[in-house]
Amino acid sequence: MPPIEPLKAGKNAVGVKAPHTMTERLLILLSRYREASIAVVAIVLVIYFQVGSDGGFLSPQFMSVVLRDTGRLGLIAAAEVMLMITGEIDLSLSAIFSIAPYVMALMSVTWGVPLAVGAVIGVLIGVLVGAINGIITVRFRVPSLITTVGMLFFLQGIVVSIYNSQPIVAPVEQPFNAIFGQSLYQPSDALLSWHGVTAFTPFLWTVLIVLALALALNRTTFGLHTIATGSNIIGAREIGVRADRMKIYNFMIAGGCAAFAGIINTAQFTSADPQAGSPFLTLQAIAAAVIGGTSLLGGSGTVIGALIGAFVVASLNNGLVMIGAQATVSDIYLGAAIIAAMILSIQVDRLRTRRRL
Amino acid sequence: MNTQTIPPLAADAPVVLEMSNISKSFGAVTALVDVSIKLRRGEVLALVGDNGAGKSTLIKILSGFHQPDTGTIVSQGKEVRFASPRDARAQGIETVYQDLALIGDLSVFHNMFLGREYHKRILGLNLLDNRKMREQAQIYLDTLGISIPSVNSTVDLLSGGQRQCIAVARSIYSSPKILVLDEPLAALGVRESAHVLGLIQNLRQQRQVSVILIVHNYNQIFEVCDRINFLHSGEVALDASTADTSEEELIRIVKSGLGRKAIDAAAAEVRPGIV
Numbered sequence: 001m002p003p004i005e006p007l008k009a010g011k012n013a014v015g016v017k018a019p020h021t022m023t024e025r026l027l028i029l030l031s032r033y034r035e036a037s038i039a040v041v042a043i044v045l046v047i048y049f050q051v052g053s054d055g056g057f058l059s060p061q062f063m064s065v066v067l068r069d070t071g072r073l074g075l076i077a078a079a080e081v082m083l084m085i086t087g088e089i090d091l092s093l094s095a096i097f098s099i100a101p102y103v104m105a106l107m108s109v110t111w112g113v114p115l116a117v118g119a120v121i122g123v124l125i126g127v128l129v130g131a132i133n134g135i136i137t138v139r140f141r142v143p144s145l146i147t148t149v150g151m152l153f154f155l156q157g158i159v160v161s162i163y164n165s166q167p168i169v170a171p172v173e174q175p176f177n178a179i180f181g182q183s184l185y186q187p188s189d190a191l192l193s194w195h196g197v198t199a200f201t202p203f204l205w206t207v208l209i210v211l212a213l214a215l216a217l218n219r220t221t222f223g224l225h226t227i228a229t230g231s232n233i234i235g236a237r238e239i240g241v242r243a244d245r246m247k248i249y250n251f252m253i254a255g256g257c258a259a260f261a262g263i264i265n266t267a268q269f270t271s272a273d274p275q276a277g278s279p280f281l282t283l284q285a286i287a288a289a290v291i292g293g294t295s296l297l298g299g300s301g302t303v304i305g306a307l308i309g310a311f312v313v314a315s316l317n318n319g320l321v322m323i324g325a326q327a328t329v330s331d332i333y334l335g336a337a338i339i340a341a342m343i344l345s346i347q348v349d350r351l352r353t354r355r356r357l
Numbered sequence: 358m359n360t361q362t363i364p365p366l367a368a369d370a371p372v373v374l375e376m377s378n379i380s381k382s383f384g385a386v387t388a389l390v391d392v393s394i395k396l397r398r399g400e401v402l403a404l405v406g407d408n409g410a411g412k413s414t415l416i417k418i419l420s421g422f423h424q425p426d427t428g429t430i431v432s433q434g435k436e437v438r439f440a441s442p443r444d445a446r447a448q449g450i451e452t453v454y455q456d457l458a459l460i461g462d463l464s465v466f467h468n469m470f471l472g473r474e475y476h477k478r479i480l481g482l483n484l485l486d487n488r489k490m491r492e493q494a495q496i497y498l499d500t501l502g503i504s505i506p507s508v509n510s511t512v513d514l515l516s517g518g519q520r521q522c523i524a525v526a527r528s529i530y531s532s533p534k535i536l537v538l539d540e541p542l543a544a545l546g547v548r549e550s551a552h553v554l555g556l557i558q559n560l561r562q563q564r565q566v567s568v569i570l571i572v573h574n575y576n577q578i579f580e581v582c583d584r585i586n587f588l589h590s591g592e593v594a595l596d597a598s599t600a601d602t603s604e605e606e607l608i609r610i611v612k613s614g615l616g617r618k619a620i621d622a623a624a625a626e627v628r629p630g631i632v
């Protein structure tokens with residue numbers, strides 16, 4: 001096609017409003033460098049606890065606990081981020097976290113099914129529950145908040161009714177347990193030895209999965225269509241994105257992640273407790289996701305941010321107790337942090353949608 | 358830009374699209390009743406009508422976004438059934454929707470290639486080739502003479518006019534056979550409008566693209582269109598060539614709300630049995 005006389009819109013085109021107030025500028029900065037801003041918060045928190053605990057916070061023993069919690073929370077938070085980007089949420093993840101390892105342990109003790117096989121079945125159960133959540137949500141247009149609260153009670157009811165709601169002592173099978181969470185670390189071990197590394201296996205698994213999700217989100221068509229679905233679902237459909245499928249797929253991913261987190265938890269403590277995942281786990285994971293910079297409106301989110309957010313929540317939970325606060329006080333701080341993060345998140349969202357007009 | 362003279366459409370230009378007896382209701386709302394339109398190769402067809410006349414619904418059926426309750430679509434001589442916008446795009450039918458269908462949270466270049474992304478294999482993984490898409494988007498927008506601050510900026514940072522230009526550019530990137538534009542000039546200034554109309558002219562003359570254009574400005578219709586279909590209350594009330602109609606006449610017909618078909622319908626009421 002021959003060139004047509006160009007339109008000069010240039011850098012000063014109408015509609016690109018320069019931010020005026022300091023607050024607006026700060027919010028734009030925060031929205032652009034979401035992971036970096038939450039990382040700064042995390043570092044400040046670490047310094048505060050490290051000083052407050054006379055150097056105890058960053059000790060391998062204590063970090064092993066904080067990172068174990070970060071791993072558990074971070075995996076569920078990252079799963080929640082994928083869904084929140086599509087504009088959905090899953091409150092049943094804690095129940096999947098309980099039921100998957102419970103089935104694995106039960107099959108092991110009753111039929112002698114190897115843990116590795118049970119683990120695969122457990123993850124598949126999580127994926128299946130996710131698919132059911134997704135299908136109910138998109139086909140019957142039930143808000144996912146409702147679908148998944150229903151699923152939460154449903155699964156919770158099932159898991160406590162099988163086996164009289166007794167915690168099962170899960171058998172230990174090597175190398176399964178060593179690979180998936182059992183800590184062999186002794187204070188005498190070097191941190192970079194095999195035993196040292198096992199102190200952090202839950203966290204390392206989470207890091208691995210979060211990196212895979214980050215790759216999927218930022219570097220694949222799947223990620224692009226996931227963002228498109230949450231950002232403008234009608235527009236996405238008009239251009240041929242299979243928005244309903246994208247939602248269902250992300251529900252399946254979330255269910256699989258929650259199941260895997262539960263299995264790691266059981267491998268670590270060699271016990272499967274039907275009450276292992278309380279709904280608070282999901283709520284804390286959502287808090288971690290929002291603290292990490294994921295929008296409540298859909299269309300935008302970061303799994304890496306969620307992992308850092310999970311670290312912040314886990315640090316608050318453990319660190320405050322360590323520097324001498326009552327366990328109950330840590331909830332007050334956590335509550336305040338969540339509300340602050342929500343307010344910030346909504347301010348950033350407002351800026352986003354205002355620009356969109 | 359010179360857009361005054363439209364070279365006449367070749368008399369033997371083949372029909373590339375025929376939508377016949379299309380009806381569509383949304384619950385109690387009847388959007389389209391028995392609508393038929395025909396489009397020939399290299400033809401620019403104007404679709405006019407009041408708000409709510411059913412124009413957008415008709416083109417969303419053509420784009421595969423809606424499925425008609427009744428009626429058929431024949432494209433390039435074959436009957437087609439579009440289950441989704443993917444199917445229509447695969448047939449060379451590209452649509453610029455009234456709402457533009459741009460994703461505010463994605464960059465300009467991701468929007469340009471949404472649904473037909475470039476990939477590259479890295480370690481066996483099928484990853485997005487962002488660099489290629491970025492370059493291609495930049496080159497393409499430059500060729501079209503559309504200037505935006507950066508192809509990296511997210512679409513929600515752009516002005517309404519810029520976004521409209523991006524949506525038009527996206528629709529013609531894949532060299533469609535049929536281009537459907539739903540009020541593509543709504544947010545554009547005089548110069549930008551002339552620019553987009555010029556693009557349409559070029560596509561028509563150099564690539565024999567057939568265009569369905571929904572516009573409200575009758576001046577612009579007579580500048581670029583070969584034929585006009587007037588949609589009224591979900592029915593085609595007038596089908597006339599721009600050569601046989603004047604702007605004044607069109608305005609008179611649209612204002613009266615009575616086209617040829619409406620008059621026929623009135624006559625049919627008097628002589629029952631013909632319907």
Ligand SMILES: Nc1ncnc2c1ncn2[C@@H]1O[C@H](COP(=O)(O)OP(=O)(O)O)[C@@H](O)[C@H]1O
Pocket residue numbers: 383386387388406407408409410411412413414415
């Ligand atoms: N998705 C929908 N659901 C319900 N009604 C709709 C929908 N889309 C269009 N309509 C109705 O169909 C009629 C035609 O609308 P539309 O095709 O958008 O008209 P136009 O584009 O000519 O202004 C209107 O009465 C509108 O309210």
Ligand SMILES: [Mg+2]
Pocket residue numbers: 412413414455539
């Ligand atoms: Mg319309």
